Amino acid sequence: MRHxxxxxxxxxxxxxxxxxEYAPDLVEYIDVIPDxxxxxxxxxxxxxxxxxxxVGAIEELKQCSNGRVLGGHGIGLSLPSAIxxxxxxxxxxxxxxxxxxxxxxxxxxxxxLVSHGxxxxxxxxxxxxxxxxxxxFNIISGKLEVLKRSLACxxxxxxxxxxxxxxxxxxxxxxxxxxxxxxLNCGTLLDLHNLYVxxxxxxLSPREYLEQLNPDCVREIHLAGGDELxxxxxxxxxxxxxxxxxxxxxxxxxxxxxxxxxxxxxxxSYFEKLGLNGIAAELERMHELAETVAxxxxxxxx
Amino acid sequence: xxxxxxxxxxxLVAAPEFCRQIRANPCQLxxxxxxxxxxxxxxxxxxxxxxxxxxxxxxxxxxxAPLALNLPRFCRAMGPRLGPLLxxxxxxxxxxxxxxxxxxxxxxxFVQGKISAGYDVEPRVKAIFEEEFSKIKLGLFATYAAI
Numbered sequence: 001m002r003h004x005x006x007x008x009x010x011x012x013x014x015x016x017x018x019x020x021e022y023a024p025d026l027v028e029y030i031d032v033i034p035d036x037x038x039x040x041x042x043x044x045x046x047x048x049x050x051x052x053x054x055v056g057a058i059e060e061l062k063q064c065s066n067g068r069v070l071g072g073h074g075i076g077l078s079l080p081s082a083i084x085x086x087x088x089x090x091x092x093x094x095x096x097x098x099x100x101x102x103x104x105x106x107x108x109x110x111x112x113l114v115s116h117g118x119x120x121x122x123x124x125x126x127x128x129x130x131x132x133x134x135x136x137f138n139i140i141s142g143k144l145e146v147l148k149r150s151l152a153c154x155x156x157x158x159x160x161x162x163x164x165x166x167x168x169x170x171x172x173x174x175x176x177x178x179x180x181x182x183x184l185n186c187g188t189l190l191d192l193h194n195l196y197v198x199x200x201x202x203x204l205s206p207r208e209y210l211e212q213l214n215p216d217c218v219r220e221i222h223l224a225g226g227d228e229l230x231x232x233x234x235x236x237x238x239x240x241x242x243x244x245x246x247x248x249x250x251x252x253x254x255x256x257x258x259x260x261x262x263x264x265x266x267x268x269s270y271f272e273k274l275g276l277n278g279i280a281a282e283l284e285r286m287h288e289l290a291e292t293v294a295x296x297x298x299x300x301x302x
Numbered sequence: 303x304x305x306x307x308x309x310x311x312x313x314l315v316a317a318p319e320f321c322r323q324i325r326a327n328p329c330q331l332x333x334x335x336x337x338x339x340x341x342x343x344x345x346x347x348x349x350x351x352x353x354x355x356x357x358x359x360x361x362x363x364x365x366x367a368p369l370a371l372n373l374p375r376f377c378r379a380m381g382p383r384l385g386p387l388l389x390x391x392x393x394x395x396x397x398x399x400x401x402x403x404x405x406x407x408x409x410x411x412f413v414q415g416k417i418s419a420g421y422d423v424e425p426r427v428k429a430i431f432e433e434e435f436s437k438i439k440l441g442l443f444a445t446y447a448a449i
């Protein structure tokens with residue numbers, strides 16, 4: 001049974017409050033990146049501990065959240081990394097989840113942290129691909145159990161933008177996500193634009209991917225636009241959603257009976273390029289999608 | 303070992319020169335990392351994949367982002383000399399500090415150290431650097447105060 005119309009929203013960034021002010025009825029949901037609400041002093045040597053919150057950011061979010069649903073969308077925990085979970089960060093995420101009343105919490109199915117770093121939050125510089133095998137599954141599932149106990153809300157994992165997939169794996173990415181769902185009830189945050197990135201760079205077939213993915217997994221969809229860099233296409237969050245991505249959304253989303261939110265991601269540095277009207281039009285289009293999905297109809301993009 | 307495989311991958315995206323070395327002589331991987339046969343084959347295939355060039359570009363762009371944001375005039379004033387300086391810094395500090403001011407302060411100390419050791423910088427560029435580095439230290443101090 002379907003949950004009703006999926007919420008339409010934005011990935012939080014410093015310009016989201018101005019969009020909410022401009023078009024309050026169009027934004028029902030905000031994906032909050034906890035890592036952007038704090039300064040991480042890594043060793044905790046700073047007076048007051050390792051995490052210092054960004055002054056005013058949480059208060060502003062609380063104002064924006066009035067009448068809206070918030071979810072957490074983390075970057076820093078790097079669940080696939082073969083190193084222990086950063087428990088200090090988990091505690092900080094849990095504290096924010098409680099304070100901001102996250103309905104659910106998502107992380108990326110990408111590897112950001114490495115073992116030889118000199119500090120707990122030592123970043124690889126970009127999200128790296130995961131080896132889809134039994135060992136990775138056990139690492140991720142163990143960390144998800146800890147996270148579930150700490151956050152007490154539903155957990156999702158997002159497919160990343162992959163440029164060099166790990167070859168010769170035991171599972172495909174959708175098979176891995178299906179297993180996380182069936183064995184751990186961990187949902188999927190399906191980033192359709194990341195599938196588009198994979199298509200244009202010749203590393204995956206979105207249609208095959210979407211046919212393999214258990215539709216019941218999908219709780220949230222991300223839409224976005226990117227641009228070209230040296231002959232590659234990147235997930236730069238610099239533009240509006242491409243036509244092919246809309247097309248997959250209309251074709252496949254009606255199958256996602258557990259879909260709770262559809263979110264547009266853009267980076268604030270492209271706000272001037274996109275414009276308030278451009279973002280509002282994108283949100284209106286997302287409402288049309290959510291209504292079509294809720295009605296059970298399928299529609300093709302012309 | 304998966305932990306070694308992941309470290310090898312992170313080391314490769316951080317260093318295009320290392321990628322070139324491994325393409326030419328993949329056996330080096332075995333000397334540096336404890337990899338199973340399967341992991342070794344995977345890494346060799348990945349380093350030869352055309353997307354590895356993009357991984358390396360994105361790594362570099364992500365390293366540059368906080369510096370371009372907080373030292374914009376210095377980055378512009380350095381012109382073509384910025385690239386080699388950033389490469390040297392990335393080799394010295396391959397992992398990013400997520401707190402942008404900490405990352406920029408570390409880079410600032412690196413530049414300051416080089417200037418003290420005789421790295422030749424025009425007085426105009428040095429003045430820009432000192433002004434922007436002072437602002438970073440102030441910004442960092444302010445984030446210490448936020449709890």
